[in-house]
Amino acid sequence: MNQEKKKALISLKTARGQIDGIIKMMEDDRYCVDISNQIIAVQGHMKKANILILKQHIDHCVKDAIIEGNGKEKIDEIADILEKIIQK
16 A cells, blocks of 8 residues: 555545444534534544545556556546536
C-alpha cells in the first residue's frame, strides 16, 4: 500500500471514529451545534481521503494508462469524478 492510500485509510478510520462519536452525541441529546461541528469535521476527513485516493489514481493508474497509449478512459473517469465533486 502506497503513502497516499495509507494516509487515506487513516483519514477514513478517523472519520469512522468520529461518526461513532456523533451517534453517541445524538443518543445523549447533546447540543445541536456541537453535533454539527463534528459532522463538518467528518466531512473534512472524507474529503481529504477522497483527494488522496484520486491523487494516487492519477499518479499510478492514469499515468500508466497514458504510457500504454490508452489513457482516454482513465482521463474520462477522472473528469466524471470531478464533475460529481463540483456538483456538490
